[in-house]
Amino acid sequence: MPLLKSWVESANNATTEFPLNNLPYGVFSIGDTPPRCGIAIGDFILDTAAIENAGLLTGLPPLLCQQPSWNALMSTGAATWALFRTSITNLLTEGAASRADVEPHLYPLSDAIMHMPFVVAEFTDFYAGRHHATNVGTMFRGAENALPPNWLHIPIGYNGRASSVVVSGSDIQRPWGQLKSPDQTKPAFMPSRRFDLELEMGAIVGQASTGPVSVDQAQSMIFGFVLLNDWSARDIQAWEYQPLGPFQAKATATTISPWIVSAIALEQFRVPLPARETPLLPYLDSPNDAIYNVDLDVTLAPVGKAPTTIAQTNYREMYYSAAQQLAHHSSSGCPMRTGDLLGSGTISGPEKNQRGSLLELSWGGKEPLTLDTGETRTFLEDGDTLTLSGRAQGDGFTIGFGECSGTLTPALSNPQNTSN
Numbered sequence: 104m105p106l107l108k109s110w111v112e113s114a115n116n117a118t119t120e121f122p123l124n125n126l127p128y129g130v131f132s133i134g135d136t137p138p139r140c141g142i143a144i145g146d147f148i149l150d151t152a153a154i155e156n157a158g159l160l161t162g163l164p165p166l167l168c169q170q171p172s173w174n175a176l177m178s179t180g181a182a183t184w185a186l187f188r189t190s191i192t193n194l195l196t197e198g199a200a201s202r203a204d205v206e207p208h209l210y211p212l213s214d215a216i217m218h219m220p221f222v223v224a225e226f227t228d229f230y231a232g233r234h235h236a237t238n239v240g241t242m243f244r245g246a247e248n249a250l251p252p253n254w255l256h257i258p259i260g261y262n263g264r265a266s267s268v269v270v271s272g273s274d275i276q277r278p279w280g281q282l283k284s285p286d287q288t289k290p291a292f293m294p295s296r297r298f299d300l301e302l303e304m305g306a307i308v309g310q311a312s313t314g315p316v317s318v319d320q321a322q323s324m325i326f327g328f329v330l331l332n333d334w335s336a337r338d339i340q341a342w343e344y345q346p347l348g349p350f351q352a353k354a355t356a357t358t359i360s361p362w363i364v365s366a367i368a369l370e371q372f373r374v375p376l377p378a379r380e381t382p383l384l385p386y387l388d389s390p391n392d393a394i395y396n397v398d399l400d401v402t403l404a405p406v407g408k409a410p411t412t413i414a415q416t417n418y419r420e421m422y423y424s425a426a427q428q429l430a431h432h433s434s435s436g437c438p439m440r441t442g443d444l445l446g447s448g449t450i451s452g453p454e455k456n457q458r459g460s461l462l463e464l465s466w467g468g469k470e471p472l473t474l475d476t477g478e479t480r481t482f483l484e485d486g487d488t489l490t491l492s493g494r495a496q497g498d499g500f501t502i503g504f505g506e507c508s509g510t511l512t513p514a515l516s517n518p519q520n521t522s523n
């Protein structure tokens with residue numbers, strides 16, 4: 104599909120992340136006005152709460168845009184998502200008769216403060232990138248036993264914390280934790296010294312389920328995708344993770360991009376999953392399953408300095424799709440809810456500059472990375488700003504997610520005195 108032309112001129116520029124082909128969902132405010140639902144188009148945000156109030160959305164259920172989150176629309180299911188998108192597309196298409204009614208509800212993106220685009224019901228994070236799992240496994244267990252024996256059969260995951268998911272632009276405070284580094288003889292409670300990022304995509308469940316769902320059903324339940332940085336304290340993790348997996352190491356924060364790019368917008372970027380090394384059990388297998396071709400990169404900017412690109416990879420490097428993860432998640436009968444967020448797992452490619460974490464990029468801290476500023480990094484320093492971005496390249500247009508950014512602030516001087 105070529106570029107769809109809009110009467111919003113900036114949406115037709117080859118450089119925009121938000122052409123008419125995208126129409127991502129966000130929640131924004133301008134000045135002191137309350138947060139409300141909006142859709143990005145070129146350099147603007149369409150106030151969809153106002154558009155709905157003005158009666159410009161026809162043939163749709165009422166009250167889809169009146170909360171400061173997209174959960175109401177998300178809960179309706181794929182048929183209504185498509186109708187809603189068509190309705191917005193018609194309003195913004197070049198030559199649309201309704202332009203005069205719609206135009207007053209556009210606000211410059213540069214004036215907007217972005218908020219969480221949806222209410223996160225629960226957060227589950229996976230370990231589904233083969234290159235990442237192989238790299239980490241090699242560091243900890245040696246190349247021979249890099250992949251755990253279950254890895255090629257199960258999308259391995261753990262239940263994270265919805266409460267710690269924040270929108271891009273939120274500061275991240277270096278955590279304290281109980282940790283025991285290789286150079287320590289006994290555990291200590293201290294600020295993490297190996298604080299890291301994980302480059303991931305987040306899949307967002309729209310339609311809820313009450314029992315096991317197939318991969319095909321799972322695919323139709325996914326409303327859209329965000330960029331996701333799963334901040335990770337490696338030293339806390341190394342000490343705490345056996346036998347039940349990560350806990351406090353992953354509980355500080357997870358940052359997502361402000362825009363949800365819909366599954367419909369990404370449809371034309373579907374590509375086959377990597378070849379299966381060993382056949383999957385039937386409940387995880389579907390000929391209709393796919394992954395998405397989305398270029399991803401990460402920059403690191405020391406405080407007051409220019410950013411350096413530290414990793415470039417692609418979402419298609421994942422071994423398991425979001426639909427497989429969702430099908431597996433529900434296989435026990437676990438109900439899935441509107442607003443459930445599934446982290447893909449760290450996305451690393453086969454090359455060194457394609458690794459989606461500092462753990463891998465610095466090979467466990469043994470091979471410091473040199474930034475363009477001349478500084479080196481093994482793990483994150485206070486003041487570092489991490490920014491994830493993602494782009495799907497269409498025929499004459501680009502679909503983006505906006506920046507997924509966060510700055511690391513120093514650890515508290517005494518975390519025991521902060522109870523409130």
Ligand code: MN
Nearest residue numbers: 228301333448
């Ligand atoms: Mn993760």
